[in-house]
Amino acid sequence: MTWLWEVGAPLWLLAFWYRATRDRPGRLRALSNRLDLRAILAAIGLFFHACLWFTMNLGPFSLVTSSFSLYLWHHDEYAAAWRRLRDKLFRTDSVRT
Numbered sequence: 001m002t003w004l005w006e007v008g009a010p011l012w013l014l015a016f017w018y019r020a021t022r023d024r025p026g027r028l029r030a031l032s033n034r035l036d037l038r039a040i041l042a043a044i045g046l047f048f049h050a051c052l053w054f055t056m057n058l059g060p061f062s063l064v065t066s067s068f069s070l071y072l073w074h075h076d077e078y079a080a081a082w083r084r085l086r087d088k089l090f091r092t093d094s095v096r097t
Contacts (some may be wrong), residue, residue: 005044012041042069 017036018029046066053062 002048005048008041011037015041030094038072042072045069 005036016030018032019038022029022033046069048063049066
């Protein structure tokens with residue numbers, strides 16, 4: 001499974017290209033943007049590195065390489081996610097008084 005994930009590295013480039021050109025037509029582009037292929041690939045990678053961290057003594061390797069996942073999203077995407085989370089957590093119901 002690890003080998004397949006590593007050989008599938010060009011999918012990262014494809015996911016970034018599809019995200020940057022989301023206004024173009026295409027079923028595969030729309031599916032990639034709807035599923036957010038970056039998040040799926042990052043979750044698989046983080047799972048592998050967590051398994052390495054728990055089962056092998058590799059020093060800081062797993063933590064350092066996992067931190068690179070932060071670079072997969074733009075700052076604006078982080079800001080929008082924070083706003084959505086903040087609105088869900090701290091919303092005020094006008095019905096309750």
